[in-house]
Amino acid sequence: MKTIGMLGGMSWESTASYYKALNEGVKKSLGGLHSAKICMYSVDFDEIEKLQHQGNWSGAANILSKAAKSVEAGGADFLLICTNTMHKVAQEISSQISIPILHIADATAEKLLEDNINCVGLLGTKFTMEQDFYKGRLSENHNIQVLVPDADERKIVHNVIYSELCLGKVFESSRNEYLKIIDNLYAKGAQAIILGCTEIALLVQQQHTSVPLYDTTEIHAAEAVKHALS
Template sequence: MKKIGLIGGLSWVSTAQYYKRINEITQSALGGVSSARIVLESINRQEFISSVIERKDEASACQQIAESAAALEAAGADFIVITCNGAHRFVPEIAKNIQIPFLHIAQVTAQAIAEKGFKRVAILGVRKTMEEDFYPSILAQNGIGAIIPNEQEKEYIHESINRELVHNQFLDKTRIRYQSIISDLSERGADCVALACTEIPLLLSPEQSPIPAFSTTEIHCLATVKCALEND
């Protein structure tokens, strides 16, 4: 079994879900009381958010991820999994300087959507995920178009993630608003939705979505175990 390197802390809420699901999937695959080989680098979210939002210092934010990636490589990890969608915008830069691969969340999500035959996916996440190009470009490589929420929708989604979800708060009124936003995105041409913040599936499960939904957390965890068990 390969050793999984997790970069967590962005937030601890989704990181805990990753640890839980990776081990549940591993135990289901191998039986008994099997568990995954995991080494975790947990970033201080407050420092990361201060860089991104308060100082608008993307280089500092990238450096925090890069240092964690280097620490995981030194700890013997065979590949790296970032438990946060938005931080994947830094992967192309960081990957140049380490020798082990990243398991990119947008890549495995795009593959899962393509396998189901969907062509127009709405992207829900923090602002950096909705506004940066890494999701649309990877989706396009798989023949899928991206639909981005409008400014009012982006503001609500971004603020609710930072105000509630990363604090482990999941409110019915917020879930209802997300369902309404997804319905509106469907009317604007989306045939499915990517829950592209790793906390969103804890608020709104795919089964609760008005249109077919893909939990990036679940897809990433399944792909992580598959990668860990390959050639084992």
């Protein structure tokens, strides 16, 4: 079994979901008392969040690259960046380590294409929804059309992530807002919705809507288990 490297803490709430999914995935595959071999570095998200909102991506990349080097030195065979947004600096991190990064957008795209979905709605931080590092990878590398909410809806999605979900707060009122936005994207032609922030699945699950949801945390973790056991 390969050792999975985790770059976590962004936020720790969703990193806990990753840790659980990875261990459950290995146990399901191997049975008995098996669990995942993991080397994790969990950063202080407050530092990263401030740099994100300052637009200081190079500063964030520097912190995460140092953390990734520690994960590699700890014996990891490959790396998961346990957040969608910080894949914006995946290339910078990759250039500082010799182990491969299992990209969350690629894992998600493979799952979508498996299910014959080629037009998808994307929810996430404003960085993920508005910038091209994630949407562009889906469209250019995988030929998947990506729809995003309008400006007011993007603000709601973003604020709920940082002001509530990253703090472990889950409110019914916010879930209802998200479900309205999901319905709007579906009405515009999205065949499914990517929960493109690792915290969103804490708020919205498939039981809440008939629109197909793709939880990137679950998909990324499942792909990591497959890779670890290959």
